[in-house]
Amino acid sequence: MARPSRPLLSRERIVAAALALVDAEGLDAVSTRRLAAELGVAGPSLYNHLATKDELLDAVVDAVLGEVDLSMFTGGPDWRGALESWARSYRAALAAHPRVVPALSQGMGRRPNALRLADAVFGGLVAAGWPRREATRVGALMRYFITGSSLGSFAGGFPDDAAVYQGDYPNLGEAHLLAARQREIDESAFEAGLTALLDGLELRLASLRIR
Incomplete structure (x- = not known):
């Protein structure tokens, strides 16, 4: 039998x-219609x-999220190092696909990789000594921070026209220079x-242990 051409x-x-x-x-x-054309197939075959389209976007x-490294959550005591490495990996995945970020606002849903991510973070924090309620809060806090930092560029949002800032914005005299340093500023702000x-x-966990 001949092999299919595609x-x-x-x-x-x-x-x-x-x-x-999406990228x-x-x-x-x-x-x-667009996806079927890209793949060279009939539209109904996708179903x-x-x-549904919602199921497709969830899968995308x-x-x-499947690109995010979770290997650092091994149950050891170094929860800070694990969160730090995971946060960088998570941001790198979102930075590679920035146009996907708005779809993350719907939460974990039934997405397998999303649930594995939440499970790894929560389990790693609890194993390292965080109370379960606090571990939930930490997971949420980190998600807010990472996804928020991936929604767009702070530095890139400033026009590079110096005239924009003259007169009404006396503290933004060099804001027109920010866009040229977009990556450096955004990455250093994240760090x-x-x-x-x-x-x-760290201070919060220490205070919890004192109580």
């Missing part, structure tokens, strides 16, 4: 094509693998925020 359609192939489309054009670019988001959060969490 790879057989699969859930993995559909999700990969959808993610490439290039955003979440709104995904449609059955044999993913029943979950594929990105400063991460350190501040972890320092604060």
